[in-house]
Amino acid sequence: MAAPRLRGERRRPRCVAGRVRQGDLERLNRLPQSPNMNREVHNQPQISLGFIDYVVKPFIEALKRYIPAVDVLLEKVTENRAVRAWSAWGRGGPSR
DSSP: OOOOHHHHHHHHHHHHHHHHHHHHHHHHTTOOOOTTOOGGGOOHHHHHHHHIIIIIHHHHHHHHTTOGGGHHHHHHHHHHHHHHHHHHHTTTOOOO
């Protein structure tokens, strides 16, 4: 069962802080900044879309081969991604 949304909302600022700190260190050391680590161009909806596309959805698709009932999760992930894509629209455009 997934963690309640409220718990995730409380964790988000710490996760973002860690990402932008990494970007700050990369910039300080004159290294190329990793995607979504730049403090000036932070876009949480776009980060969520990437996480869904590259981690969550492929994992559930792989799991579906062994547990067909997770098809329901795949539908929910697809719905969630559509909502996040609309949110990203207001912050620099939609994604895929």
